[in-house]
Amino acid sequence: MAEVHxxxxxxxxxxRIVAAxxxxxxxxxxxxxxxxxxxHRIAGITRRRRRSLTRQDETVAPVPDLIGRDFTAEAPGERLVGDITYLSTQEGWLHLLVTWNHAPEWI
Known part of the structure; x- marks a missing residue:
């Protein structure tokens, strides 16, 4: 048991020790x-609770969906799609921003 730990x-x-x-x-x-x-005072490490990095402002009206989730475009530059995420690294938080002119076929 201590070996698995x-x-x-x-x-x-x-x-997890029982499963192992x-x-x-x-x-x-x-x-x-x-x-x-x-x-034997053996204890696992408890994961930290995930906390949101952003606090939503409840008083602000939601942004309207101007393109109705239709990401198809006749030409490049007509409709831009983007997303942002935060990645935890050993050196701190990194921000990953992705944008593209045409959404992939799977959207």
């Missing part, structure tokens, strides 16, 4: 694993 850099808690032991062919009861972990 150590192999995964101390991140595995009771549910089952995959290795060991029949264990989740309550026993929980008790042994508590006795």
């Amino acid at each position: 150590a192999e995964h850099r101390g991140t595995y808690g009771r549910p 032991l089952h995959r290795r062919g060991r029949r264990v009861n989740h309550e026993r694993v929980e008790r042994i972990m508590r006795e």
